[in-house]
Amino acid sequence: MWGHIALFIIKFRRILLLLIAVSTLGMAWIAKDVQMTYDFAQVVSPKDPDMVYFQQFKKTFGEDGNILVLGMQDSAIYKLPQFRLYDQLANDLVKVPGVSGVLGLPKLIQIQKDTVHNSFVTAPVFAKPPTSQAQLDSLMRVVNSIEFYKGQVIAPRTGATLLAVTLDPKWLNSDRRKEVMNNILNLSAKFEKDSHIKLHYAGLPYVRSTMTSKVSAEMKFFAGLMVVVMAIILFVFFRTWSAVVVPLLVVIIVMIWCVASIVLLGFKINLLTGLIPSILVVISVPNCTYLLSRYHYDYRKSGNQILAMTRVIRKIGLITLVNNTTTAIGFFVFTFTDIAILYQFGLVATINIFVAFIISFIMIPAVFTYLPGPTDKQLEHLDSKPLVGIIHFLDFIVLRRRRTIYLTAAVLVGLASIGISRIEAVSFMVDDLPKQSSVNEDLSFFEARFGGVMPLEFVVDTKQPKGLLKLPNLQKIDQFDKFLQAQPELSTPISMVTFLKAAKQAFYNGNPDFYKLPDKDDKNFILSYLANSQGKGANSTSKLLKTFMDSTQQRARISVKIADIGSHKLDTLVNRRIDPAIKRIFAGTDMVVRRTGTTVIFTKGNEYVIGTLGESLLWAFGLVAVVVLLLFHSVRTIFYALVPNILTLTLTAGVMGYFGIVLKPATALIYVIALGIDGDNSIHLLAKFRQEMAMPGKSVSEAITNTLSEAGSSMFYTSIVLFIGFSIYGFSEFGGTKALGVLMGASLLITNFSNLVFLPALLVTFERGGSWKTPKAALVHHYDESYHEEDDDIDLNLQRLSVEQGNAVKTT
Numbered sequence: 001m002w003g004h005i006a007l008f009i010i011k012f013r014r015i016l017l018l019l020i021a022v023s024t025l026g027m028a029w030i031a032k033d034v035q036m037t038y039d040f041a042q043v044v045s046p047k048d049p050d051m052v053y054f055q056q057f058k059k060t061f062g063e064d065g066n067i068l069v070l071g072m073q074d075s076a077i078y079k080l081p082q083f084r085l086y087d088q089l090a091n092d093l094v095k096v097p098g099v100s101g102v103l104g105l106p107k108l109i110q111i112q113k114d115t116v117h118n119s120f121v122t123a124p125v126f127a128k129p130p131t132s133q134a135q136l137d138s139l140m141r142v143v144n145s146i147e148f149y150k151g152q153v154i155a156p157r158t159g160a161t162l163l164a165v166t167l168d169p170k171w172l173n174s175d176r177r178k179e180v181m182n183n184i185l186n187l188s189a190k191f192e193k194d195s196h197i198k199l200h201y202a203g204l205p206y207v208r209s210t211m212t213s214k215v216s217a218e219m220k221f222f223a224g225l226m227v228v229v230m231a232i233i234l235f236v237f238f239r240t241w242s243a244v245v246v247p248l249l250v251v252i253i254v255m256i257w258c259v260a261s262i263v264l265l266g267f268k269i270n271l272l273t274g275l276i277p278s279i280l281v282v283i284s285v286p287n288c289t290y291l292l293s294r295y296h297y298d299y300r301k302s303g304n305q306i307l308a309m310t311r312v313i314r315k316i317g318l319i320t321l322v323n324n325t326t327t328a329i330g331f332f333v334f335t336f337t338d339i340a341i342l343y344q345f346g347l348v349a350t351i352n353i354f355v356a357f358i359i360s361f362i363m364i365p366a367v368f369t370y371l372p373g374p375t376d377k378q379l380e381h382l383d384s385k386p387l388v389g390i391i392h393f394l395d396f397i398v399l400r401r402r403r404t405i406y407l408t409a410a411v412l413v414g415l416a417s418i419g420i421s422r423i424e425a426v427s428f429m430v431d432d433l434p435k436q437s438s439v440n441e442d443l444s445f446f447e448a449r450f451g452g453v454m455p456l457e458f459v460v461d462t463k464q465p466k467g468l469l470k471l472p473n474l475q476k477i478d479q480f481d482k483f484l485q486a487q488p489e490l491s492t493p494i495s496m497v498t499f500l501k502a503a504k505q506a507f508y509n510g511n512p513d514f515y516k517l518p519d520k521d522d523k524n525f526i527l528s529y530l531a532n533s534q535g536k537g538a539n540s541t542s543k544l545l546k547t548f549m550d551s552t553q554q555r556a557r558i559s560v561k562i563a564d565i566g567s568h569k570l571d572t573l574v575n576r577r578i579d580p581a582i583k584r585i586f587a588g589t590d591m592v593v594r595r596t597g598t599t600v601i602f603t604k605g606n607e608y609v610i611g612t613l614g615e616s617l618l619w620a621f622g623l624v625a626v627v628v629l630l631l632f633h634s635v636r637t638i639f640y641a642l643v644p645n646i647l648t649l650t651l652t653a654g655v656m657g658y659f660g661i662v663l664k665p666a667t668a669l670i671y672v673i674a675l676g677i678d679g680d681n682s683i684h685l686l687a688k689f690r691q692e693m694a695m696p697g698k699s700v701s702e703a704i705t706n707t708l709s710e711a712g713s714s715m716f717y718t719s720i721v722l723f724i725g726f727s728i729y730g731f732s733e734f735g736g737t738k739a740l741g742v743l744m745g746a747s748l749l750i751t752n753f754s755n756l757v758f759l760p761a762l763l764v765t766f767e768r769g770g771s772w773k774t775p776k777a778a779l780v781h782h783y784d785e786s787y788h789e790e791d792d793d794i795d796l797n798l799q800r801l802s803v804e805q806g807n808a809v810k811t812t
Contacts, residue, residue: 006313013366027260065598073160098171098180104163119532147515151492247288327676416654451491452563457597644754
């Protein structure tokens with residue numbers, strides 16, 4: 001079958017290449033519409049109880065992660081010229097499309113008592129821009145008397161202030177997010193230039209936007225640099241630019257198809273699908289390298305391009321397809337999960353793995369049978385003294401030093417176990433960015449002055465309608481508010497209790513001494529005033545109160561901001577301090593407190609992804625075992641295929657521990673990639689060994705020598721090319737990118753030991769019984785068992801084909 005496929009590709013190569021070119025142009029047109037998203041909600045199953053509750057929370061109280069914060073600490077802001085510029089900035093920001101609200105000094109409102117209607121009304125503190133310094137000072141005294149804003153808009157101890165910009169979620173989760181952010185940052189930059197006041201930026205919208213642009217820019221840079229380095233290495237190996245340009249062209253085409261498939265499937269690039277282009281490099285380059293190295297090997301034997309390329313496809317076509325299938329299995333298992341981000345990752349990767357196989361198996365034979373055959377100089381790499389020396393050394397230790405190999409493997413596993421014990425699964429909201437980045441510096445600014453900017457929410461359920469109107473319940477919530485305010489990792493909380501305190505202060509004519517919870521004497525008066533407050537504006541008293549209390553007056557929202565302390569410290573804060581405090585404060589009541597918010601969902605999302613990856617890896621091992629069983633119809637071959645994989649993954653995990661690389665979704669994916677590479681190499685080597693053992697009179701040692709000589713060289717080429725290419729990422733200043741380089745480089749080195757040393761040693765140890773006969777039920781029987789040159793001459797009518805560009809086909 002594969003001989004007919006080879007003949008079809010070569011015979012219709014012009015049409016096939018034209019089809020690839022035209023379809024790729026179409027895919028490139030589609031790919032231009034790709035969008036990016038950093039929606040954390042995709043990471044958690046929509047059926048998860050916490051996710052269900054979070055969605056209900058947003059419907060009741062609104063979004064919690066759509067605020068961008070601009071902060072400053074400069075006394076000049078309280079001078080009239082700079083304050084007027086600040087006021088202009090706030091007014092300009094309100095007009096930006098995608099901005100739904102602005103809260104800061106120039107936009108502060110105060111609650112006032114309306115004795116005529118026995119109600120509360122809201123009014124701006126700065127109804128008009130101040131015209132003199134004295135007027136500004138007077139209004140600032142009013143601001144400083146409003147206790148509600150202390151710790152929220154103004155830091156009492158330092159005088160730092162912030163401007164909170166609320167963004168429309170519909171804009172945030174679309175390609176218009178970049179436009180909104182650019183408009184805001186441009187206005188802020190103009191303010192900085194005119195006022196000479198430095199601004200600090202924080203909030204999830206800003207963090208996500210910055211990470212998107214910076215990580216994307218660096219990945220593009222390293223991807224380009226990786227292409228250049230790999231091109232140089234391929235040229236050094238194959239001594240011809242055609243062996244450089246065509247494989248890299250294959251990689252580029254596959255990447256275009258990958259991005260286009262994301263658009264066609266209705267997905268967006270997220271933190272996982274963004275890794276697929278790098279994964280496809282790992283898959284496309286080995287396909288091309290195997291084809292080219294085997295093409296050179298067979299061309300040297302036959303001197304005929306078409307015959308050599310046909311033999312290559314016949315000999316490794318099925319095996320390479322199986323290898324790509326085993327790689328795809330590792331990703332396909334993710335499509336069984338209901339976690340959107342994993343499902344999309346698995347589906348896109350699976351589809352494009354087979355796209356990479358098809359494109360490489362069409363372009364390499366089609367293009368290289370058009371080009372002149374390789375020269376003797378270009379074939380010298382087959383007899384490269386360093387490569388031949390390495391292969392001979394591997395052959396020697398496999399046949400003569402197997403005890404040393406097993407002892408070395410045992411020692412490495414022992415050392416890896418120590419490293420594995422050091423691995424930590426921890427995640428931060430602002431991850432991967434270098435500590436010295438402006439984002440982390442700005443976060444430190446807000447955490448030191450305002451306690452943090454990451455959203456954390458609590459909902460207190462009194463379990464009865466109008467339960468929030470009962471004074472004992474309000475006192476319990478107030479007690480919990482004070483506890484939260486005392487935690488150094490948290491900002492000053494906002495809740496209906498703080499709102500009631502502000503209302504009481506307004507009831508007593510703005511006297512700060514009355515910023516406290518209403519007591520039995522004044523509760524009814526204040527609540528009746530609130531009941532009569534039915535303003536229609538966005539800043540009306542009734543509208544503000546509804547953001548902290550549901551319509552039944554049964555559940556209350558407590559909103560705080562938390563420092564980006566990482567998932568470990570967050571667990572400690574919640575489990576050892578907050579949860580015990582909740583039990584203590586609300587003991588003896590029916591009230592229930594539940595935490596939620598973007599921070600909680602993000603943390604749980606990482607746990608979900610890591611846990612699912614572990615399960616998926618086990619499923620992948622099982623499915624790979626099934627594929628190997630179908631291919632070889634031999635249980636012991638499963639042992640040979642999986643043991644080296646387990647060794648590679650174990651040693652890679654050890655490297656992860658020693659280098660202090662934390663376990664998170666991006667780093668956990670390395671194991672799936674490593675499984676794919678290691679599985680490919682194992683099956684390649686086992687297939688070649690099976691072919692050698694099928695020949696009459698072949699001993700195990702002879703079969704191993706021939707296997708290492710032929711298949712080993714291709715595997716060695718591929719791993720070196722990929723090792724150097726991915727090692728470039730190790731110099732990145734971003735944590736995720738650096739981890740990708742370090743772990744991929746380590747796994748590529750380890751897979752050489754696992755498959756070129758450890759696996760052959762296993763075969764020599766356990767296959768001493770003679771020839772390896774494969775049952776006819778095995779798929780591997782479709783693989784060319786004992787090809788001879790005359791078989792190809794019979795199968796192909798070479799006289800009907802000719803190598804274009806004026807070169808006649810050479811006959812053997």
